[in-house]
Amino acid sequence: MARIMAIDYGKKRTGLAVTDPFKMIASGLTTVATHDLIPYLKKYMQQETVEAIVIGEPKNLDGTTTDATALVTECIRILRKHFPAMEIIKMDERFTSKMAFQSMLDSGLKKKERRNKALVDEISATIILQEYLQFHT
Secondary structure, three states: OOEEEEEEOOOOEEEEEEEOOOOOOEEEEEEEEHHHHHHHHHHHHHHOOEEEEEEEEOEOOOOOEOOOHHHHHHHHHHHHHHOOOOEEEEEEOOOHHHHHHHHHHHOOOOHHHHOOHHHHHHHHHHHHHHHHHHHHO
């Protein structure tokens, strides 16, 4: 059975999350340096079957685009070039970083651990994927 992957794309780091093969549970996978994203995905997809990629689309509170929206649009173009058969789904990512930080607080992580931006990116990708699963499966 195939998985669904989520991407929280950033200029420096990109958070990744995947579902279990039954597409019921979203789990953080890792955070990679953005310049290593495509090689990482190619290697991962040689080992696991992924049927779709959900990518966080940055928006302002009023729904307009942000400075980061162009970066995500370019990432989608590159993903389509390298994975032409892959379904790529944009998902509103407003508030995911705040929700990720709150979940770190709620889970009792120490202040030093909460400063780990890579962990925030991975948790953000997991939240994006959880929201997708909640509304689309």
